[in-house]
Amino acid sequence: MITVENLHKSFGKVKAVQGVTFTAHDGEITGLLGPNGAGKTTTLRMLYSLLPPDEGEIRIDGLDPTRDAMEIKRTLGVVPDSRGLYTRLTARENIAYYGELHGLSRAALNARIEELVTTLDMGDFIDRRTEGFSQGQRVKVAIARAMVHSPQTVLMDEPSNGLDVMSTRALREYIQSLKQGGHSVVLSTHIMQEVAALCDRIVIIAKGRVAADGTADELLRRSGCDSLEDAFVKLIGSEEGLLA
Numbered sequence: 001m002i003t004v005e006n007l008h009k010s011f012g013k014v015k016a017v018q019g020v021t022f023t024a025h026d027g028e029i030t031g032l033l034g035p036n037g038a039g040k041t042t043t044l045r046m047l048y049s050l051l052p053p054d055e056g057e058i059r060i061d062g063l064d065p066t067r068d069a070m071e072i073k074r075t076l077g078v079v080p081d082s083r084g085l086y087t088r089l090t091a092r093e094n095i096a097y098y099g100e101l102h103g104l105s106r107a108a109l110n111a112r113i114e115e116l117v118t119t120l121d122m123g124d125f126i127d128r129r130t131e132g133f134s135q136g137q138r139v140k141v142a143i144a145r146a147m148v149h150s151p152q153t154v155l156m157d158e159p160s161n162g163l164d165v166m167s168t169r170a171l172r173e174y175i176q177s178l179k180q181g182g183h184s185v186v187l188s189t190h191i192m193q194e195v196a197a198l199c200d201r202i203v204i205i206a207k208g209r210v211a212a213d214g215t216a217d218e219l220l221r222r223s224g225c226d227s228l229e230d231a232f233v234k235l236i237g238s239e240e241g242l243l244a
C-alpha cells in the first residue's frame with residue numbers, strides 16, 4: 001500500500017508537483033491521469049526514490065523512499081518512462097542482470113525468467129539483443145525486468161505508450177492479473193480509455209495538483225456527468241492534452 005501526503009517538487013521556477021495526496025491499495029490498480037506536464041512522472045520518480053521531494057511524505061508498505069531507498073527497491077517494481085534497456089544485451093540478459101542485482105540464485109532466476117517469457121509471450125525475442133526492438137517488445141522486457149523479483153508494488157509510467165491494439169490488450173490483461181494476485185499497481189497515463197478500462201481508483205492530476213480522486217462511479221457522481229470523458233474534462237477544467 002502506498003500513501004502520498006502533500007507532495008511538492010519544483011525544478012527552479014517550475015512547480016512540477018504542488019501538494020499531491022493519494023492512497024493506492026493492494027489488490028487495486030490506481031491510475032494517475034493527467035495531461036502532458038501535469039506532474040505524473042515527477043510524482044512516480046519521487047515514489048521510487050529517484051528524486052527527493054521538497055516537501056511531503058511517502059510511505060510504501062511503511063517504508064520511506066527518502067530514508068529506506070535500498071529496502072524499497074526490494075518491494076518495488078518500476079517500469080520507467082524511458083524503459084532504459086541495455087541495447088547490447090539480449091532481453092534475457094537484461095532481465096537476468098536485474099535478477100542478479102536483487103540477489104536471486106541462478107536456479108531461481110532461470111525459473112523466473114521462463115515464467116515471465118511465457119506470461120508475457122516473449123519466446124520469439126528473448127535471446128535477441130534489444131537494439132532495434134519494437135515499442136511492444138521493449139515494454140515487455142521492461143516489465144519482465146521490473147517483475148523479476150516478484151515485487152509487491154508496481155509503478156508503471158505510461159506503460160501502453162506506443163503499443164498497438166493487440167499489445168495494449170495483452171498488457172491490460174497482465175496488469176489485471178497483477179491486481180488479482182494482490183499487488184498494488186500504480187500507473188500513469190494521459191489516455192482516458194486506459195483508466196476507464198483498468199483502474200479501480202483514478203487520481204486526476206493537473207498542473208501538479210490533484211483535481212479529483214475516486215472510483216469511476218464516484219467521479220461521475222461528483223461531476224454530475226454521464227460519461228467519464230465528460231467528467232474528466234469538467235474536473236480538470238480543460239480537455240487539452242488528454243486522449244480519449
Ligand SMILES: Nc1ncnc2c1ncn2[C@@H]1O[C@H](COP(=O)(O)OP(=O)(O)OP(=O)(O)O)[C@@H](O)[C@H]1O
Binds near residue numbers: 015
Ligand atoms: N528534471 C527536470 N528538470 C526541469 N523540469 C522538469 C524536470 N522534470 C520535469 N520537469 C517539469 O515538470 C513538469 C511536470 O513534468 P512531468 O514529467 O512530471 O509531467 P507528466 O505529467 O509526466 O507529463 P507527460 O505526460 O508529458 O509525461 C513539466 O513542466 C516538466 O517540464
